[in-house]
Amino acid sequence: MSTTKIGVIIGSLRKESFNRQLAKAVTKLLPSHFQTEEIAIGDLPLYNQDLDTALPASVVTFKQQVESVDGLLFFTPEYNRSYSGVLKNALDWGSRPWGKSSWPGTPAGIMGASPGQVGTALAQEHLRMVLSALDVPVLPQPSIFVQYTGGLVDAEGKITNEASAKFIQGFVDRYVAWVEKFPPPTP
Numbered sequence: 632m633s634t635t636k637i638g639v640i641i642g643s644l645r646k647e648s649f650n651r652q653l654a655k656a657v658t659k660l661l662p663s664h665f666q667t668e669e670i671a672i673g674d675l676p677l678y679n680q681d682l683d684t685a686l687p688a689s690v691v692t693f694k695q696q697v698e699s700v701d702g703l704l705f706f707t708p709e710y711n712r713s714y715s716g717v718l719k720n721a722l723d724w725g726s727r728p729w730g731k732s733s734w735p736g737t738p739a740g741i742m743g744a745s746p747g748q749v750g751t752a753l754a755q756e757h758l759r760m761v762l763s764a765l766d767v768p769v770l771p772q773p774s775i776f777v778q779y780t781g782g783l784v785d786a787e788g789k790i791t792n793e794a795s796a797k798f799i800q801g802f803v804d805r806y807v808a809w810v811e812k813f814p815p816p817t818p
Contacts, residue, residue, distance in 0.1 A: 635810060637661070638670040638700035642707040642718035642743075642754075649744040649779040650706040655788040657704065657742065660803040665810075667704070670696045672721035683728035690724050694733040697725050702810035703739040703767070709747070709754035718758070726765055735766035738813045740806040742775045742799075744783075750776025770809045775802045 639658060643650045658667040674689045676682070686694075697703075707714045726732040741758055743751025755774065762769050777783075777799070782791055790796040 635665045636700045637665055637667045637702045637704055639667050639704050640670050642715045644673045644717055650708050652784040653744045654706045656784045656790050659788050660800055672717055675721055675724050678720055678723040694725060697733040701815050703737055705741045707743040707751055707754045707758055709745050709751040712753045713757045714754040722761055738768050738810050740770045744777040744779040746779055748778055750778050752776045770806055773802055
């Protein structure tokens, strides 16, 4: 079985963020032929159209990473009822310069964790809207809004709550089937 490469984009810069912990746990639930790679967004400069003609090295690397994967997993926090500015900045860089977007056609899944009871529902809806404009097909269901409580993910990256683990595994299984529906990107 061939390897399916998944780019993991975490919309929080905090080293031990809830979404980073969730990403670590979720990537362990993927089948063995799914290989994950974090596509870091923290080193990208703020988007500036003046730089479109000579992209900064960090942007070139970011775009190459996005273009090299078979699928994407986004893990987003919810900041003021939307996703983070750093994630929006990454989405903008990936879509530029005009006509050279790195996003189109790459299947994606979205998850998010927050201490609030509605998790990251609004952030995910905003992110879905933008990904739609970028021609990124997003797994339509299930939507996963994780209320993050202390100890949900242990130090080894295992989900400690059995009901949560089962629920998240259901998402992972649907995501795998979703990605496998799409042909691999052409070089």
